Amino acid sequence: MLDCIIVGSGPAGISAALTLRANGKSFRLFGSSGLSEKISKAELIRNYPGLSNVTGQAFCQALQTQLQASEIAITEEKVSGVYALKGKFSVLTNEGGAYESKTVILACGVENIRPIDGEERFFGRGVSYCATCDGMLYKNKTIAVFCTTKRLEHEIAYLADLAKHVYLIPMYKDLSIARDNITVIRKMPTKLEGGMRITGLRFATPPLDGGSELLDIDGMFMLRESVSPAVLTGGLQTENGHVVVDRLQRTNLPGCFAAGDCTGRPYQYAKAIGEGNVAAHAVSEYLSENQ
Amino acid sequence: MLDCIIVGSGPAGISAALTLRANGKSFRLFGSSGLSEKISKAELIRNYPGLSNVTGQAFCQALQTQLQASEIAITEEKVSGVYALKGKFSVLTNEGGAYESKTVILACGVENIRPIDGEERFFGRGVSYCATCDGMLYKNKTIAVFCTTKRLEHEIAYLADLAKHVYLIPMYKDLSIARDNITVIRKMPTKLEGGMRITGLRFATPPLDGGSELLDIDGMFMLRESVSPAVLTGGLQTENGHVVVDRLQRTNLPGCFAAGDCTGRPYQYAKAIGEGNVAAHAVSEYLSENQ
Numbered sequence: 001m002l003d004c005i006i007v008g009s010g011p012a013g014i015s016a017a018l019t020l021r022a023n024g025k026s027f028r029l030f031g032s033s034g035l036s037e038k039i040s041k042a043e044l045i046r047n048y049p050g051l052s053n054v055t056g057q058a059f060c061q062a063l064q065t066q067l068q069a070s071e072i073a074i075t076e077e078k079v080s081g082v083y084a085l086k087g088k089f090s091v092l093t094n095e096g097g098a099y100e101s102k103t104v105i106l107a108c109g110v111e112n113i114r115p116i117d118g119e120e121r122f123f124g125r126g127v128s129y130c131a132t133c134d135g136m137l138y139k140n141k142t143i144a145v146f147c148t149t150k151r152l153e154h155e156i157a158y159l160a161d162l163a164k165h166v167y168l169i170p171m172y173k174d175l176s177i178a179r180d181n182i183t184v185i186r187k188m189p190t191k192l193e194g195g196m197r198i199t200g201l202r203f204a205t206p207p208l209d210g211g212s213e214l215l216d217i218d219g220m221f222m223l224r225e226s227v228s229p230a231v232l233t234g235g236l237q238t239e240n241g242h243v244v245v246d247r248l249q250r251t252n253l254p255g256c257f258a259a260g261d262c263t264g265r266p267y268q269y270a271k272a273i274g275e276g277n278v279a280a281h282a283v284s285e286y287l288s289e290n291q
Numbered sequence: 292m293l294d295c296i297i298v299g300s301g302p303a304g305i306s307a308a309l310t311l312r313a314n315g316k317s318f319r320l321f322g323s324s325g326l327s328e329k330i331s332k333a334e335l336i337r338n339y340p341g342l343s344n345v346t347g348q349a350f351c352q353a354l355q356t357q358l359q360a361s362e363i364a365i366t367e368e369k370v371s372g373v374y375a376l377k378g379k380f381s382v383l384t385n386e387g388g389a390y391e392s393k394t395v396i397l398a399c400g401v402e403n404i405r406p407i408d409g410e411e412r413f414f415g416r417g418v419s420y421c422a423t424c425d426g427m428l429y430k431n432k433t434i435a436v437f438c439t440t441k442r443l444e445h446e447i448a449y450l451a452d453l454a455k456h457v458y459l460i461p462m463y464k465d466l467s468i469a470r471d472n473i474t475v476i477r478k479m480p481t482k483l484e485g486g487m488r489i490t491g492l493r494f495a496t497p498p499l500d501g502g503s504e505l506l507d508i509d510g511m512f513m514l515r516e517s518v519s520p521a522v523l524t525g526g527l528q529t530e531n532g533h534v535v536v537d538r539l540q541r542t543n544l545p546g547c548f549a550a551g552d553c554t555g556r557p558y559q560y561a562k563a564i565g566e567g568n569v570a571a572h573a574v575s576e577y578l579s580e581n582q
Contacts, residue, residue, distance in 0.1 A: 011340060015561055018338040047309040049302060049564045050342050050350060052357040059341060066343040247538065247555070264538075266572040270306055273340045274565015281557040 001100050002026050004283050005091050007079050007232070008107035010036040011269045012260025014063050015276030016105050016283075017072050023284050028099060030075050030091075035060050037225070038109070039269070048269050059269070080130050082106070082233040084253050087290070094130045102290070103283045106229050106236075106243060106251070106258040107276060110267070111148070114241065115228055118192030126198025126219045129227050131155035134219075140164045141218035144189070144201050146171070152223040153177050159221060167201070167215055183208065192220060229262050240264075249279035255290070257282055292391050293317050295574050296382050298370050298523070299398035301327040302560045303551025305354050306567030307396050307574075308363050314575050319390060321366050321382075326351050328516070329400070330560070339560050350560070371421045373397070373524040375544050378581070385421045393581070394574045397520045397527075397534060397542070397549040398567060401558070405532065406519055407437070409483030417489025417510045420518050422446035425510075431455045432509040435480070435492050437462070443514040444468050450512060458492070458506055474499065483511060520553050531555075540570035546581070548573055 004020055006013045009031020017029045034040060042056030051059060067074070077093035082104055091099045119127055128134035135158055144167040145156055156177055160166050166182045169189065191202040193214065200214045207215065230238040237244045237252040242264040249257045259275035261267045295311055297304045300322020308320045325331060333347030342350065358365070368384035373395055382390045410418055419425035426449055435458040436447055444467065451457050451470045459468075460476050482493040484505070491505045498506065521529040528535045528543040533555040540548045550566035552558045 015338070015340045018340060019559075019561075022338045046361075047306070047313045047568070048341065049306045049309060049357065049567075050339065050345075050353045052353075052360050054341075062341045062343075066340065069343050070337075245538075247536075266569060268310075268568050268572070270310075270568035271565045274562045274568070276340075277338070277559050277561035277565070278557060281559070 001088060001102060002028055003101065003287055004028075004103045004105060004280075005082075005089065005099060005101040006030065006105045006107060007082065007091070008109060008226075008260065008262075009074050010039065010107060010109055010260055010272060011063075012262075012272040012276035012279075013105070013107035014067065015273035016107060016259060016280040017276075018066065018070060019277050019280035020283065021070050021072060023280065025280075025284060025287070028075050028101070029072060030077060030079050030093070032076055033074055035063055035074075036109070039063075045269060078130075079108075079232065080133060080227070082256075084233070084235065084256065087255075089255065094132060103255045103257065103286055104233075105249075105276070105279045105283065106233065106256065106262060107260045107272075107279075108226050108229055108232065108262050110241065110261045111224055111226055111228065115231070116146070116189055116192060116222075118194075118198075119222065120228075120231060122192050122194060122198050122220070123231055125196060126194060126217075127192070128219065128221050129224070129231065131158050131221060131223065134221075135159050135162050138163050138219045142216065143167070143219045143221060144169065144215065144217045145221045145223060146189075147223040148172065149223075149225055150174060150176070151225075155221075155223050156182075167207075167217065229258065247278075248282040248285075249275055250282060255286055292379060292393060293319055294392065294578055295319075295394045295396060295571075296373075296380065296390060296392040297321065297396045297398060298373065298382070299400060299517075299551065299553075300365050301330065301398060301400050301551055301563060302354075303553075303563040303567035303570075304396070304398035305358065306564035307398060307550060307571040308567075309357065309361060310568050310571035311574065312361050312363060314571065316571075316575060316578070319366050319392070320363060321368060321370050321384070323367055324365055326354055326365075327400070330354075336560060369421075370399075370523065371424060371518070373547070375524070375526065375547065378546075380546065385423060387423075394546045394548065394577055395524075396540075396567070396570045396574065397524065397547065397553055398551045398563075398570075399517050399520055399523065399553050401532065401552045402439070402515055402517055402519065406522070407480055407483060407513075409485075409489075410513065411522060413483050413485065413489050413511070414522055416487060417485065417508075418483070419510065419512050420515070420522065422449050422512060422514065425512075426450050426453050429454050429510045433507065434458070434510045434512060435460065435506065435508045436512045436514065437480075438514040439463065440514075440516055441465060441467070442516075446512075446514050447473075458498075458508065520549065538569075539573040539576075540566055541573060546577055 243258040260272035534549040551563035
């Protein structure tokens, strides 16, 4: 079993990985080979000590070189759930991967888009984050699909092939998917409604001409670059969308740590790498105390 | 009045300075042009994100280049006291400088040498950290001088010129000062004793052949590279020698922040620069709230 699983390949995740490697711990780093879209698009970083006025591209390149030199590979799977079991963690991915570790470091960043009211409540009861995992459950049903990035359009296509009807709410401009059973809505929903399961999606004003403010749906897919840590990890304590951590980056779940933007402002590289480092040290301490 | 005074030019202080500069705040950075003796002596830094396997020397050089590019100068005076006044701070230096600011960031690192029992209690009542400031008070008196570095031997010489007798306790090997009125002691004292003022210095075993375990003294000078933050700043809350801070690097004194090794383990560059960054953001927030 691995000592640690790191979720996220931004500065916090990379900093944690470098320190775990220096400390001789076994781990797996989940993320993307591009490391972080946010960094690579940064025009100029003016206050990262050691690298004067570096571009986001150059910073990304420096980190990639360093990962290679330290023989740290990135597992390019999208983590769909982190489950705290007795004395260990089980981490599942959208690609069907299942991994076990003694500790977890959540370094999954923050989405600028806030969760929709009811999203956490209905997770697993109509709300899904993974088309390939749960699509089959909605064969010939009516679903809503909320999508923040063009990069996930293939998941929309997959869902449209299965569902009877899809209400698509894209959060980006250059939409390039069109099907007979897709209705595009350019309004932000306000709330998910239902009892034990989702039954409807509410808007402030009718989303379709002549329609009601409430769309009847059987399920809702949230296709986002990253999933909120609270949704990813059941029982995790959050506050205003941020993971609550102490000075050692410990969350309320023993063995589960968090670092970087997901723990709150300031959203800064220096802060993220500092927290990744502290989290890695806290993991080592936790491992030696719980042998 | 300055927005902020930063005490210490290690990674935490530099990170704070770079971020305050980026945020357009006025400040003064106290430290040494060599930045940090600890960094420059580091053989190889393996886990600082962005700089692969960098030597301490190269890291120092990169930071110095960056400070120059950002037009940040270092004030090479040794801070002897930080005083919280009404809505502002007064910072005094051994060189006689007096500066005022709205906030302070303590980034003064940690001394590996622990304070001597009674040191904080007798500070200002027999204990001094500055030969040039307080030497005259001990003219023709008997004093003990504790010194951690050869670089401060000129302060010992100054004190020996004034005092009747000096018990010198050097914490380094190549001692090059010798005077008729200096007795060198190669034992660590255990405790300072006295009532309202210091009267004696106690050892576990007699420090001088045939003598007692208690030396009668009128005063004690502690000559160290850095002074403990609790001694520097009256009323500052500390725990096990570390400044107590919250997640925003706030200390118990409003407007006073702390970052880097002085706030506790792990003593790591990444942690220090992360905390310096967060402290600088907290300063900006504090300034806008207390205009």
